Amino acid sequence: MDYVALGMRIRKQRKLMQMTQDQLSEKAGISLSFLGHIERGSRKSSLETLVSLANALEVSADYLLQDSLKIVDSVAQSQYSSSVQSLLRELTSALREE
Numbered sequence: 001m002d003y004v005a006l007g008m009r010i011r012k013q014r015k016l017m018q019m020t021q022d023q024l025s026e027k028a029g030i031s032l033s034f035l036g037h038i039e040r041g042s043r044k045s046s047l048e049t050l051v052s053l054a055n056a057l058e059v060s061a062d063y064l065l066q067d068s069l070k071i072v073d074s075v076a077q078s079q080y081s082s083s084v085q086s087l088l089r090e091l092t093s094a095l096r097e098e
Contacts, residue, residue, distance in 0.1 A: 004041030009064050011039045013057045027056040 014024050025035040029052055037043035038053070045053070054061040 002041075003038075003044060006064060007039040007041040009066075010053055010057065013059055013064075014039075017057060019057075024053070024056055028052040 014021070019027075021035050021039070022032055025032045028035070028049070030038075030049055034043065034045075034049075038045050038049075050061055050064065054064055057064075
């Protein structure tokens, strides 16, 4: 997954909404430090955190993940066992349906 693209999209939406990192982190229920790492792409977030951020930013999780999902598709086909590939395909499909 491309965490840098995800972080850039979160930062872009936050700025469009004229929110500070402090305001977004509070609204999403995460620490300011963790939000900074997410925006830089240096830390992974859980699905729960991603949904909290999407809700706080008033966008869909699919919007936040749109560039990252293409990478998941290609990685799923090359590196992982068939059961993990299947799980990644299901998750990707579910996120696209939101």
